Amino acid sequence: MAHPVEPAVFLREFVISLFESRLLNGAISVDTYHNRVAAIRKDSNFESLSWRLFKDAPEPVQVDGYGLLRIVELREPDGSSFPFLQGLTQAEPPAQKRWTCFVGHRFLPNVERSLRFNLVHLLSPYGIDLRWSGYDLSARDVFAEIIRGIESSDLCIFDNLGTLNRPNVYVEIGIAHALGKPMLVCEYMGRRKVPDTGSIPSDLQGLFRIQYWSYQELCRQPYFNLPLFLDRHKLR
Amino acid sequence: MKTQADISRKKLSHTKAGGPSAPAGPILRDAAWWAEKKWFEENRSLDSLSLFAKYFQRLG
Numbered sequence: 001m002a003h004p005v006e007p008a009v010f011l012r013e014f015v016i017s018l019f020e021s022r023l024l025n026g027a028i029s030v031d032t033y034h035n036r037v038a039a040i041r042k043d044s045n046f047e048s049l050s051w052r053l054f055k056d057a058p059e060p061v062q063v064d065g066y067g068l069l070r071i072v073e074l075r076e077p078d079g080s081s082f083p084f085l086q087g088l089t090q091a092e093p094p095a096q097k098r099w100t101c102f103v104g105h106r107f108l109p110n111v112e113r114s115l116r117f118n119l120v121h122l123l124s125p126y127g128i129d130l131r132w133s134g135y136d137l138s139a140r141d142v143f144a145e146i147i148r149g150i151e152s153s154d155l156c157i158f159d160n161l162g163t164l165n166r167p168n169v170y171v172e173i174g175i176a177h178a179l180g181k182p183m184l185v186c187e188y189m190g191r192r193k194v195p196d197t198g199s200i201p202s203d204l205q206g207l208f209r210i211q212y213w214s215y216q217e218l219c220r221q222p223y224f225n226l227p228l229f230l231d232r233h234k235l236r
Numbered sequence: 237m238k239t240q241a242d243i244s245r246k247k248l249s250h251t252k253a254g255g256p257s258a259p260a261g262p263i264l265r266d267a268a269w270w271a272e273k274k275w276f277e278e279n280r281s282l283d284s285l286s287l288f289a290k291y292f293q294r295l296g
C-alpha cells in the first residue's frame with residue numbers, strides 16, 4: 001500500500017491520539033500522557049511494526065499477544081483516502097451478541113460512499129451492524145420507516161455534513177432523543193470547504209457530540225470512545 | 237524547580253477552548269468512566285502498542 005505518510009510517524013501519531021483522547025476525558029493523568037508520549041517517541045518497535053503494517057495492509061499484524069492491528073484505507077467525502085489503524089478482536093462476536101446502529105446523514109452520493117464505508121469498517125468487527133437512513137422525509141411511508149429504523153436500533157450515529165437546507169438529520173436526532181436511544185452526534189466544523197452545512201441546535205448540544213474537520217478525524221473520535229460508549233449504555 | 241510535568245500542565249491550561257483538541261463537553265463520571273479509568277491504571281505497565289491493541293480487544 002503506497003501512502004503519502006511516513007509509516008512510523010503515522011503510527012506514533014495515531015497511538016498518541018488515543019492517549020490524548022483519554023487524557024481529555026480524564027481516564028489518564030497529564031503525567032501519564034506525557035510519559036506515554038516520551039516513551040512512544042523512543043520506542044523502536046514503532047519503526048519495525050509500522051513498516052510491517054503498511055507492507056501487509058490490510059492483513060492484520062499480531063502485537064505481542066495482546067491483539068491484532070491492521071491498516072485500512074478509509075475515505076474522505078471528496079473520494080480521497082487516508083490510513084486508519086484498527087485494533088481487532090480475535091473473532092467476530094456471535095450472532096446473539098450483535099447490535100444495530102442507525103446511521104442518519106445527508107443523502108448525497110459522496111457522503112454515502114465514504115461515511116457508510118468508514119463506519120462499517122469501524123463498527124462491524126465489534127458486532128455492530130449498520131442500518132441506513134438518507135431518504136426524503138416528504139414521503140410519509142419513508143418517514144414511518146425511519147422511525148421504525150430508529151426505534152428498532154440499539155444506538156444511533158448522526159452526521160450533519162451538508163445539511164444546511166436539508167434538516168432531516170436533525171429531525172432524526174429528535175426522534176432518537178425522544179425514544180431514549182444512545183447516540184453519537186457528529187458535527188462538521190470545516191464550513192469553508194462545505195458551506196452547505198448547518199450547526200447542531202443548541203438544545204441538543206448536551207448530547208455525545210463530536211466536532212470534526214475531516215472524516216479522518218471523525219473516524220478516530222467515535223472509535224476511541226467506543227469501549228466507553230458501549231459500556232455506558234450496557235451494549236456489551 | 238519546575239518539573240517537565242509542571243511545564244506540560246501549564247501549557248495545557250493555556251490551550252484555547254474550542255480548538256480541535258479541546259474537550260467536546262462535560263465529563264460524565266459514571267460507573268463506565270470509572271471502569272475505564274481503572275482499566276488504564278491496571279494496564280499501565282504495558283507498552284503503548286500493546287495497550288492500544290488490548291484496548292480494542294476489550295470490545296470482543
